Amino acid sequence: MATPRLIDLSHTIVSGMAQWPGDKQPLKLHRHSLHGESSHMSSGLEFGCHVGTHIDAPLHFLDGAPGITDLPLDHFIGAAVVIRCGDGENTGPLGAELLDDLDLTNVDFVLFDTNWSQHWGSKMYYTRWSFLSTELAERLAAAGLKGVGLDTPSLDGLGGQAAHDICAPAGMINIENLNNLAALPDKGFTLQVMPLKLDQTEASPVRALAILEK
Numbered sequence: 001m002a003t004p005r006l007i008d009l010s011h012t013i014v015s016g017m018a019q020w021p022g023d024k025q026p027l028k029l030h031r032h033s034l035h036g037e038s039s040h041m042s043s044g045l046e047f048g049c050h051v052g053t054h055i056d057a058p059l060h061f062l063d064g065a066p067g068i069t070d071l072p073l074d075h076f077i078g079a080a081v082v083i084r085c086g087d088g089e090n091t092g093p094l095g096a097e098l099l100d101d102l103d104l105t106n107v108d109f110v111l112f113d114t115n116w117s118q119h120w121g122s123k124m125y126y127t128r129w130s131f132l133s134t135e136l137a138e139r140l141a142a143a144g145l146k147g148v149g150l151d152t153p154s155l156d157g158l159g160g161q162a163a164h165d166i167c168a169p170a171g172m173i174n175i176e177n178l179n180n181l182a183a184l185p186d187k188g189f190t191l192q193v194m195p196l197k198l199d200q201t202e203a204s205p206v207r208a209l210a211i212l213e214k
Contacts, residue, residue, distance in 0.1 A: 002213070002214040003214070004211050004212060004213050004214065005211075005212040005213075005214060006209055006210070006211060006212075007180060007183050007184060007209065007210040007212065008179075008180060008207070008208075008209060009053065009178050009179055009180050009181065009184075009191075009208035009209060009210055010052070010053040010178075010179060010206065010207050010208045010209075011052045011053050011117075011120055011177055011179045012052075013027065013029070013045075013047070013051065013052045013205065014027075014029065015027060015028055015029035015030075016028070017051070017052065017121075018121065018125065018126060019048060019050070019051055019126075020048075020050055020126065020153060020154075021126050021158070023048050023050065023051075024048075025046065025047065025048035026046075027045075027046065027047045027048070027051050028045070028046040028047075029043065029044075029045055030043060030044040030045070030046075031043055032044055047205065049198065049201050049202065049203040049204055049205070050176075050203045051205055052177055052205050053175070053176070053177045053178060053179060053205065053206055053207075053208050054175075054176060054177065054203055054204060054205045054206055055068075055076070055147070055173045055174060055175050055176075055193055055195055055203060055204060055206050056164070056173060056174040056176065056202060056203045057070070057071060057173055057201075057202050057203065058167075058168040058169070058171055058172070058173070059168075059201075059202040060164060060168065060174070060202040060203055061161055061164040061165055061168050062165070062168040062169060065168055065169075065171075066171070067200055067201055067202055068195050068196075068197070068198050068201050068202070068203065068204050069197060069198065069199055069200070069201075071173070073194070075146050075147075075173065076146075076173070076192065076193050076194050076195065076206075077108075077190065077191065077192045077193070077194070078108025078109055078146050078190065078191060079106060079107055079108050079109070079189075079190060079191075080107070080108065080109035080110070080111055080149075080187075080189060080190065080191035080210070081102065081104075081107050081109075081110055081111070081186060081187040082111045082112075082113050082181055082184050082185070082186050082187070083098050083099075083102070083110065083111070083112050083113065083186075084113050084186070085098055085112055085113065085114055085130070086113070086114030086115050086116065086130055087115050088114065088115030088116055088117075088118045088119065090114070090130060091128045091129055091130055092130060092131075092157075093130075093131060093132070093133035093134075093136070093157075094112060094114075094130050094131065094132055094133055094136055095133055095135070095136060096133060096135035096136040096138075096139050098112075098136065099136070099139050099140075104143045104144075104145070107143075107145065108145060108146040108147070108191070109145060109146060109147050109148065109149060109175070109191045110140060110143075110145060110148050110149070111148075111149040111150070111175070111178065111181060111184075111191070112130070112132075112148075112149070112150045112151070112152075113151060113181035113182060113184075114129070114130040114150065114151055114152060115151070115182070116129050116130060116150075116151050116152045117151040117152075117177075117178065117179045117180070117181070120177075120179065125153065126153055126158075127158070128157075128158070129152035129153060129154070129157070130150070130152055131150070131152065131154060131155060131156050131157045131160070131163065132148070132150075132155050132156070132163040133163075134162050134163070134166065136163075137155070137162065137163040137166040137167055138166055140167065140170075140172070141166050141167050141169070141170035141172065142170075145170075145172055146171075146172065146173065147172045147173035147174060147175055147193075148167060148172060148174060148175070149174070149175030149176070149178050149191075149193075149208075150175070150176060150178060151177070151178040151179060151181050152176065152177070153176060153177060154174075154176055155167065155174050155176070173193070175193055175206070175208065178208060179208075183210075184210050185212070188212075189210045189211060189212045189213075190210070190211040190212075190213075191208070191209070191210055191211075192208070192209045192210075192211060193206045193208045193209075194206060194207070
């Protein structure tokens with residue numbers, strides 16, 4: 001049996017990394033001890049649930065909707081396609097016409113490659129980006145998808161929540177701050193975004209992976 005090829009779609013979590021503006025829980029990676037004559041390496045981590053590459057469950061913006069541990073495991077894995085829709089300089093709403101020539105039959109996730117991930121770690125990353133227009137969010141929500149993902153901080157622009165409000169009632173998860181989407185084919189791969197098993201939470205960091213069968 002051929003071994004599948006794995007492509008990492010996650011940003012590395014590092015101490016002090018930038019987060020969503022206004023998040024009150026700074027990320028801290030502690031080294032409690034290091035290797036020594038009578039010690040070993042031991043680390044600790046403090047973080048908000050929306051740090052780095054992460055998923056939002058419908059509970060994020062919809063009271064009473066499923067949270068991370070309410071969704072079945074198969075909701076976090078499935079067939080995915082990528083839409084190329086930016087050069088990392090364009091910002092603003094993405095139009096619904098991006099779906100016009102796309103067959104979403106047997107597709108679980110739609111990922112939008114805007115090239116915004118090239119600004120990860122810069123001051124501008126969390127100031128402006130491309131996001132889902134209302135019309136695009138409505139078409140995605142009507143397609144029976146498990147989720148939608150972008151290489152940007154959010155489905156919505158800064159301060160907005162219209163796309164979240166549309167996708168949450170459809171039971172979709174949102175995958176935000178994706179990385180390395182340019183390494184993927186447009187289709188023909190499996191996406192896996194398993195969250196931490198965090199009780200009664202609306203989000204979780206993930207190690208997002210694309211699985212390509214050889």
